[in-house]
Amino acid sequence: MVVCSEFPAFAKSELSNEKVLSEVRSLFDTVMISDVRLLECRAESASVDYENLYIALSRRAKGYCSKEHDRLWADVHFRIACRTSQDDSKKPDVLIEAKYRASYAQSSKLTASQEALDFFAQTNATFNLWPYWREFVHSTAERMSISGLVVPSYRIEEAFSGPGTSKRAAQRKKRTK
DSSP: OEEOOSOOOOOOOOOOOHHHHHHHHHHHHHEEEEEEEEEEEEEEEOSSOTTSOEEEEEEEEEEEEOTTSSEEEEEEEEEEEEESSSOTTSOOSEEEEEEEEEEEEESSOOOOOHHHHHHHIIIIIHHHHHHHHHHHHHHHHHHTTOTTEEOOOOOHHHHOOOTTHHHHHHHHHHHHO
């Protein structure tokens, strides 16, 4: 089994602008996911020993809002690159990519800055799409005869360092000790 034991080092976003923070809070409060689509996918494999692979996970996210401000979309492109060595300059021995679109219905018309839309895509949409990505990697790897390639569960603290998140994470650690 090949397990990705380390969660991807996604860029942590601190929103300091109070106006953007307010927009993000409104997005979280007023949207509901309505559809998930796989837009693109790609898988490549070399003939190598799959027992000892170095794994790198990454993702890019972008948010969009309809002109009528009643729909919100978020495109998230996930990528897992596996190599037999830690040399990132080499072409991956195993590459699996997928681009998903999450569509959200808004309960009220809302305007949001591009910064707020992108932050929403990086956090909420990634959280919503992660199970689809995990299943895609697992089933695609099996079809490539790579048994047990496991993508970790999505952990909010790792991907979202918004206001108070670090403090809440520290409090949870204290309670579990």
